Amino acid sequence: MPQSAPGSSSKTISGSPNPSEVGALLAAFVADPPPIPAAVLEDARRSVLDGLGSLLAGSLEPQARMVQQLARGLGHSDEAAVFSTGRSSAAGAALANGVATHILELDDIHKGSTIHAAAPVIPAALAVAERGQLGGLAFLEAVVLGYEAALRIGEAVNPSHYRHWHPTGTVATFGAAVAAGHLINLDTTQMLDALGSAGTQAAGLWEFNASGAMSKTLHPGKAAMNGVMAADLARLGFTGAASILEGPRGFFAATTTHSDPGRVTADLGRVWKVSENGYKLYSCCGHTHTAIDAVLGLRAEHGWDAAWLLDNLREVRLFTYGPGWEIVREERPRTPYQAKFSLSYVVGVALLEGAVGLSQFTAERFTPAGVTDPALAGLLERIRPSVSAELSAMYPAAWPARVELELNSGRVFTAGGDFPRGNMENPVSTAALEAKFRGLVEPRLGEAVAEKAIALVRNLEQVPDMAEACRELNGLCLDHLHSGRLSLGGRA
Structure with missing residues (x-):
């Protein structure tokens, strides 16, 4: 064509x-x-x-x-x-x-x-x-x-x-x-x-x-x-x-x-x-991303860290849209999977740690009783999510969120947006997507696999045979995994 x-x-x-x-x-x-x-x-x-x-x-x-x-x-x-x-x-x-x-x-x-x-x-x-x-x-x-x-x-x-x-x-x-x-x-x-x-x-x-x-x-x-x-x-x-x-x-x-x-x-x-098309920058349900953007923005703008927030934050009020809330309404997650679909958790961890990546969803963070970190567990008690009829009416043309952070002093900080970062209305560059790619692939399959895959995608129109290209890429994956097992004293 x-x-x-x-x-x-x-x-x-x-x-x-x-x-x-x-x-x-x-x-x-x-x-x-x-x-x-x-x-x-x-x-x-x-x-x-x-x-x-x-x-x-x-x-x-x-x-x-x-x-x-x-x-x-x-x-x-x-x-x-x-x-x-x-x-x-x-x-x-x-x-x-x-x-x-x-x-x-x-x-x-x-x-x-x-x-x-x-x-x-x-x-x-x-x-x-x-x-x-x-x-x-x-x-x-x-x-x-x-x-x-x-x-x-x-x-x-x-x-x-x-x-x-x-x-x-x-x-x-x-x-x-x-x-x-x-x-x-x-x-x-x-x-x-x-x-x-x-x-x-x-x-x-x-x-x-x-x-x-x-x-x-x-x-x-x-x-x-x-x-x-x-x-x-x-x-x-x-x-x-x-x-x-x-x-x-x-x-x-x-x-x-x-x-x-x-x-x-x-x-x-x-x-x-x-x-x-839109691209996800956080390792959790997309219905949470606009709220994550909002609280990360406030955190960066005001230079807050975990210790200051834990001492000064009275309450976090979250407003979202109904269809999304049905998916992310878990307020006290007990597993990594539940946490990915918990608006309260991802906003809480974004505030305390300034990131919502793979490391925020590891198994050791959770028990059947809830999150293991006492500071985060305490913060979750201060997060109040709710559905806004106004925001619900905007979905699915927009995926909006509004956030209000109230301090013990009574001061309130507000933030929000209609489109999470990565959407066409709030885009990210190809360079940012390549950085995301490397961040995902290199720790698991090595730099050689990551760079080979990026080069393959950059030059797709010149690839004469996708079977040959994929055999080569998968071979690098297997070589890396084989080397890893040998370095750990295991058998290939």
């Missing part, structure tokens, strides 16, 4: 299409897209960089290892890399790498759809590109189109879908199918079949949050795997529901109380959704 200058696409969809046709219109667009602008490909490269960092770093986590063990038995083939271990079938690699990408809670987020698209879309595209020995440009284009489908459908069902369904597991299945389908050259009819098979597999319920089960990371892995299978089945002639989105028993009807089908095709070909 040739590149073109921004705004040069002639194949666009505007106006108000018949709601009963949005699935067919989307399938036609992604099966035969216009030239993708160079600026959009650059935005996709940023998403790949950020997603690959979470994938490589997350691939060593215990739950990733469990899924990698399962993936090795899925197909008994070596079609694609399962990072930090071996190889598997394309579907198995998509599953394992999708799980790994989501574990650390540092993968991307699109505010309008509330989808972490990297974890399902990029592993699906990468696995199929490897299997087909396709080049980096084809892979990058597939990522653009996968994001396009996932984020548009996500906007159409948000926010009511979010009440019970995790859209990274449900909606992003469509995006994974489109990315895979593009790479195997599905025509419009086949792409519509792939969407049908993807939609009937789309799943992911929020009930896991009640106990902190591992299901959240399974959702994007299954979305990636199911997307690959949906595309492969469509190529073989396996049909899917033609009206899977808009039908009377389709995705919209089944999973929302209100949908807006027009969001699927609005400005299709003019507005590219990957360019709206």
Whole structure:
């Protein structure tokens, strides 16, 4: 697919299409897209960089290892890399790498759809590109189109879908199918079949949050795997529901109380959704990030440290939006996982430590009785989160937060924002994303892996064979892990 200058696409969809046709219109667009602008490909490269960092770093986590063990038995083939271990079938690699990408809670987020698209879309595209020995440009284009489908459908069902369904597991299945389908050259009819098979597999319920089960990371892995299978089945002639989105028993009807089908095709070909993507700078749920930004800003502005705050702070009042609060309402976390979904905890640790990274969520910080640090436990008693109707009305177009810090003297400091750092309205540079990448990957897999991966992403369009590139990168991962075991006296 040739590149073109921004705004040069002639194949666009505007106006108000018949709601009963949005699935067919989307399938036609992604099966035969216009030239993708160079600026959009650059935005996709940023998403790949950020997603690959979470994938490589997350691939060593215990739950990733469990899924990698399962993936090795899925197909008994070596079609694609399962990072930090071996190889598997394309579907198995998509599953394992999708799980790994989501574990650390540092993968991307699109505010309008509330989808972490990297974890399902990029592993699906990468696995199929490897299997087909396709080049980096084809892979990058597939990522653009996968994001396009996932984020548009996500906007159409948000926010009511979010009440019970995790859209990274449900909606992003469509995006994974489109990315895979593009790479195997599905025509419009086949792409519509792939969407049908993807939609009937789309799943992911929020009930896991009640106990902190591992299901959240399974959702994007299954979305990636199911997307690959949906595309492969469509190529073989396996049909899917033609009206899977808009039908009377389709995705919209089944999973929302209100949908807006027009969001699927609005400005299709003019507005590219990957360019709206957001990036997470804190290792916790994105619904907490605007509040974290606010308290870190106050802390830096006034030069507060932990000792001063503990002596002088009377109360912290947090105001957030309802749909986000439903996910981050845990006020007394007892595990690292619960802490990642605790607005109170992340604000408290940001105030005391000035950071909300991986080291703020280690296992030794928690017991069944709560946090182990007495100072932090005491601070949590002074944090008062609440839902604001005004802020709720702003979601999902904005992800706002307001903060009031009251001192013992009665003085009150206020801060807030509508968009967390990393969103397109409050952006971070590619250099900052590369620094985040190094911070994630180097401590776990070494400098050589980090620099090789960054160079790969920088030069994707020149990569002739993604399978060869991924074999080389994964080989460096395994070499580092092998050397580490030997240096510790273990056996490889």
